[in-house]
Amino acid sequence: MDLNIKVNDKNHLDIGGADAVDIAEEFGTPTYVIDENRIRENYNKFYSTFSKYYPDFKVFYACKANTNLAVMKILESEGCCIDAVSPGEVYTSRMLGFSGDRILFTGNNITNEELKFVHDQGAVLNIDSVSALKRLAKMVDPEGLKISFRVNPMVGAGHHDHCITGGVMSKFGIMDNEAVEVYTMAKDLGFNPIGMHSHIGSGILDPEPFKLAIESTMDIAGKVHQEAGIDFEFVDFGGGVGVPYTPEEKLLDLDKFAEVNVGLFKEKLEEFDMGNPTMYLEPGRYLVADASVLLVTVNSVKQSYRKFIGVDAGFHTLLRPAMYDSYHHIVDASKMDAPMTQEVDIAGNVCESGDLFARDRPMPDVEEGDVLGILNAGAYGFTMSSNYNSRPLAAEVLVTDGKCEVVRERQTFEDLYAQQRVPPHLE
Numbered sequence: 001m002d003l004n005i006k007v008n009d010k011n012h013l014d015i016g017g018a019d020a021v022d023i024a025e026e027f028g029t030p031t032y033v034i035d036e037n038r039i040r041e042n043y044n045k046f047y048s049t050f051s052k053y054y055p056d057f058k059v060f061y062a063c064k065a066n067t068n069l070a071v072m073k074i075l076e077s078e079g080c081c082i083d084a085v086s087p088g089e090v091y092t093s094r095m096l097g098f099s100g101d102r103i104l105f106t107g108n109n110i111t112n113e114e115l116k117f118v119h120d121q122g123a124v125l126n127i128d129s130v131s132a133l134k135r136l137a138k139m140v141d142p143e144g145l146k147i148s149f150r151v152n153p154m155v156g157a158g159h160h161d162h163c164i165t166g167g168v169m170s171k172f173g174i175m176d177n178e179a180v181e182v183y184t185m186a187k188d189l190g191f192n193p194i195g196m197h198s199h200i201g202s203g204i205l206d207p208e209p210f211k212l213a214i215e216s217t218m219d220i221a222g223k224v225h226q227e228a229g230i231d232f233e234f235v236d237f238g239g240g241v242g243v244p245y246t247p248e249e250k251l252l253d254l255d256k257f258a259e260v261n262v263g264l265f266k267e268k269l270e271e272f273d274m275g276n277p278t279m280y281l282e283p284g285r286y287l288v289a290d291a292s293v294l295l296v297t298v299n300s301v302k303q304s305y306r307k308f309i310g311v312d313a314g315f316h317t318l319l320r321p322a323m324y325d326s327y328h329h330i331v332d333a334s335k336m337d338a339p340m341t342q343e344v345d346i347a348g349n350v351c352e353s354g355d356l357f358a359r360d361r362p363m364p365d366v367e368e369g370d371v372l373g374i375l376n377a378g379a380y381g382f383t384m385s386s387n388y389n390s391r392p393l394a395a396e397v398l399v400t401d402g403k404c405e406v407v408r409e410r411q412t413f414e415d416l417y418a419q420q421r422v423p424p425h426l427e
């Protein structure tokens with residue numbers, strides 16, 4: 001199987017050279033454990049595979065997948081750029097040393113203040129609507145300002161309906177058939193529109209929709225080049241490259257994927273005589289998903305009408321199973337060699353019956369006190385967590401060549417109300 005699972009000689013789960021059971025003991029649970037080298041490997045594989053076929057290539061990490069400062073700093077040191085979707089992500093990236101030209105901001109339904117803030121931070125604005133374009137023109141000096149537009153390539157795909165971001169039902173981007181008009185309007189306002197962007201969805205393992213999206217985006221870009229006279233400095237095809245979550249799913253053949261898609265890109269560049277703009281991609285999940293494991297401890301084994309393995313985390317810790325019905329592979333980190341003996345439900349500690357990490361999951365003889373590893377937790381894991389049920393947020397630990405460091409303290413009870421005030425009349 002293509003999941004990232006390593007076992008040490010104690011038959012414990014190994015994460016980046018560290019023993020998962022030792023980590024749980026030292027730092028407590030629930031804890032997200034991040035393997036630094038895996039992120040570097042993922043980045044380098046992605047970058048080198050595409051740049052081999054088209055050297056003028058840049059990776060913009062979609063940091064909403066995981067905004068831990070250490071994770072972003074690792075990618076910064078590799079030379080990666082940032083795809084930011086909020087002013088907070090732009091702020092954090094600047095603070096970590098990403099220069100403005102290494103940040104592309106793809107906002108959706110943002111306010112004037114936010115547009116202005118992102119502009120003042122020096123990030124490149126990827127504009128999502130005519131409304132935002134007009135509002136921006138009134139707030140900043142448009143003269144020569146490099147901008148790009150997100151277009152709707154009318155192709156969508158993803159692991160769940162919530163993750164499909166192209167097509168007639170999508171709220172994202174300008175319409176394909178208004179692109180020429182919008183780029184012309186931008187030029188007339190004094191802007192320098194030099195980029196085009198599309199992003200069709202998330203968690204895509206099937207190469208077919210990407211091909212369609214590249215063709216469609218390039219057809220729009222080609223038309224804009226020819227009819228609006230825009231010379232593109234970059235074309236950005238977004239993110240969405242999936243990773244296997246189940247033991248049956250296969251890793252995408254990245255080399256073939258790159259060869260085919262870059263091939264299409266180059267054909268279209270030639271067809272429309274567009275020169276050699278830089279190709280951007282914005283992987284989020286691909287870079288970080290399989291670099292983290294969420295460690296939890298079994299606190300109760302209950303035989304009810306079904307058998308429930310109860311753990312010390314819930315959908316406030318990892319939302320994907322409850323939100324998207326996502327599969328996360330779960331191992332008993334304390335006994336990786338034990339045979340599967342039963343099918344159980346693995347349940348969280350939130351007071352909601354939808355709070356399950358797995359149903360009917362084959363597991364070994366799990367005992368109270370065992371440490372479970374919920375795999376592929378590095379993307380949309382911690383970033384989607386919450387304080388629901390007044391549960392403090394989990395800790396995060398970075399493993400570097402077997403050495404562990406806390407990169408996010410576990411929240412305390414005080415943190416739960418630190419920003420609240422009881423008004424005087426209630427004191």
Ligand SMILES: *Cc1c(COP(=O)(O)O)cnc(C)c1O
Nearest residue numbers: 062202203239240282283284285
């Ligand atoms: C979420 C997002 C991505 C990344 O998606 P992944 O599936 O994590 O690769 C890229 N670009 C934009 C604009 C996004 O919103």
